[in-house]
Amino acid sequence: MTTTLPRRRLLEGLLAIGAVGCAHAQAATAEGDRPEAPDSAWKRVRDEFALSPAWIHMTGFLLASHPRPVREAIEALRRQLDENPVDALHGHDDTSPVREAAAAYMGVRAAEIALTDSTTMGLATLYLGLPLKAGDEILTTVHDHYSTHESLRLAAERTGASIRKISLYDRASAATAEGMAGAIARALTPATRVVAITWVHSSSGVKTPVRAIADAVARANQGRTPEERILVCVDGVHGFGVDDVTMADLGCDFFAAGCHKWIFGPRGTGVLWGKAELWPRLRPSIPHFGEEGYMAWLRGQPAPATNANMMSPGGFHSFEHRWALPAAFAFHRRIGKDRVAERIHALNRQCKEGLAGMKHVALHTPLDDGMSAGLVCFEIAGMTPAAVVARLREKRIVASTAPYATSYVRVAPSLVTSEADVEAVLREVRALA
Ligand SMILES: Cc1ncc(COP(=O)(O)O)c(C=O)c1O
Structure with a gap:
């Protein structure tokens, strides 16, 4: 379902939505698939949002922040x-x-x-x-x-x-x-x-x-x-x-x-x-x-x-x-639905694999890409989900508890988060052992 596509397409998409104003990216697109730092194109996507940089936003799945083209429209x-x-x-x-x-x-x-x-x-x-x-x-x-x-x-x-x-x-x-x-x-x-x-x-x-x-x-x-x-x-x-x-x-x-x-x-x-x-x-x-x-x-x-x-x-x-x-x-369409899927799955994989390796964590979301999408649900031994969310908030990470009779901690790596954000979540969860 998801394929690896040339970076050029992503950059072209970003140019089209006006996300790429800088000459560097335009040159990269003009010159073909010149390698960029892996996260730089996605940073431009994140920069389209007015989200506070004081927080790591792992709850995009609850309510959207409007990206610039939506705000302008x-x-x-x-x-x-x-x-x-x-x-x-x-x-x-x-x-x-x-x-x-x-x-x-x-x-x-x-x-x-x-x-x-x-x-x-x-x-x-x-x-x-x-x-x-x-x-x-x-x-x-x-x-x-x-x-x-x-x-x-x-x-x-x-x-x-x-x-x-x-x-x-x-x-x-x-x-x-x-x-x-x-x-x-x-x-x-x-x-x-x-x-x-x-x-x-x-x-x-x-x-x-x-x-x-x-x-x-x-x-x-x-x-x-x-x-x-x-x-x-x-x-x-x-x-x-x-x-x-x-x-x-x-x-x-x-x-x-x-x-x-x-x-x-x-x-x-x-x-x-x-x-x-x-x-x-x-x-x-x-x-x-x-x-x-x-x-x-x-x-x-x-x-x-x-x-x-x-x-x-x-x-x-x-x-x-x-x-x-x-x-x-x-x-979405200008970035590419395939690119969006590939990116969200990659960040979720990083998150799930990190959590799966921690002894004090019970990961409830299947590791398999085909059995999951953008949500990662887990528990930490000896802590309520609400307590985990509160501790993450102290570290400026916004997570949530699932509003269900059996509730888990939820984080959602998405287009508004980066690999470094996922690493930060893993680091803080590790520290709760
Ligand atoms: C699976 C599911 N369905 C429906 C909703 C409600 O969505 P909406 O606010 O668009 O009605 C939610 C959560 O917010 C949800 O998690």
């Missing part, structure tokens, strides 16, 4: 809105550019994308919009986030569908793709209508084999009517902006992700993607403010068949953030 749009709100609103009535930018990044069509404000809004929009009924079963796992579990609970309460939660692994560090896909396959029943999973578990850092699960579900779907078909729905927020895949690679039916974590999009933005033929089966919970629904209402006509756009919750939004979202996808 938001500011330009904010000016337009402040100068003439109505003209700005009408000038951006059509959200196609935002949906097209997301679609290009995800390898899908803009017509298959609904815009949301967060992962949570996408998941709730999806699960509360599905045509579930009493007797239907939703299959989910014990590893998913509050936002999935609560959206499912609310959907089940309204529709009479039941929820079944299974475990995909006993020990996160020993999770395997075959084991996880097999657990889902064995739990499918004639009543299953939805498989609700999370791409990368923010409790443990385990990456689920979405493709293998989708394949197992496709086999179970053979011979089912469209109404009986099992839908694979994914909370994708912690792989989105990390791994270099398209929706076709994942093979799921619906995919919800906030864009304000790994994508570095404006805070309060997200996307919900679904296969084109499935949208008419959904019902919006919040009226959409687009032509489709509004015109039918004005004319006193029945609402048209649901499409993806109509599943974008309506009402006015923090528009300067929503309209600036293309700048974040452009930031």
Whole structure:
């Protein structure tokens, strides 16, 4: 999935986003793949963020800092809105550019994308919009986030569908793709209508084999009517902006992700993607403010068949953030999705290998690149996760505890951190022995 690419491409990407103002880098690009210090190109990426240099930011996965092109796009749009709100609103009535930018990044069509404000809004929009009924079963796992579990609970309460939660692994560090896909396959029943999973578990850092699960579900779907078909729905927020895949690679039916974590999009933005033929089966919970629904209402006509756009919750939004979202996808695409994936995996590997070698540390995230993404979860013998996070903070390292019943320390080496930052984390964790 990730390949080693010439440094020239990365530099060209940085030039394109304006990250490289210095003559040195321009010369390097012009002259070909002249070696640079390994981290210097990535330093230019980090320099695009206004993050305080007083801290090592290992929590980019929680809430994004906006890189310069995103900040500039938001500011330009904010000016337009402040100068003439109505003209700005009408000038951006059509959200196609935002949906097209997301679609290009995800390898899908803009017509298959609904815009949301967060992962949570996408998941709730999806699960509360599905045509579930009493007797239907939703299959989910014990590893998913509050936002999935609560959206499912609310959907089940309204529709009479039941929820079944299974475990995909006993020990996160020993999770395997075959084991996880097999657990889902064995739990499918004639009543299953939805498989609700999370791409990368923010409790443990385990990456689920979405493709293998989708394949197992496709086999179970053979011979089912469209109404009986099992839908694979994914909370994708912690792989989105990390791994270099398209929706076709994942093979799921619906995919919800906030864009304000790994994508570095404006805070309060997200996307919900679904296969084109499935949208008419959904019902919006919040009226959409687009032509489709509004015109039918004005004319006193029945609402048209649901499409993806109509599943974008309506009402006015923090528009300067929503309209600036293309700048974040452009930031990723110009660096290169493959480069981003390679970089994040390399930093995570460095972190995991360092932690795995420490006797007082229990590493919960699998070492295997294919079984993890950007999150590293661990415990230290004799210390609570909160105590570890507090000690790291004393050393100006921002880590977090996972908000789950069983909680671990989480760090996320990412595009805003360096090899030296990872080394600093390892040094401080070593000192806690
Ligand atoms: C797996 C997972 N899903 C959903 C969320 C919520 O994301 P959002 O703030 O975009 O709703 C989080 C954490 O913040 C998460 O870790």
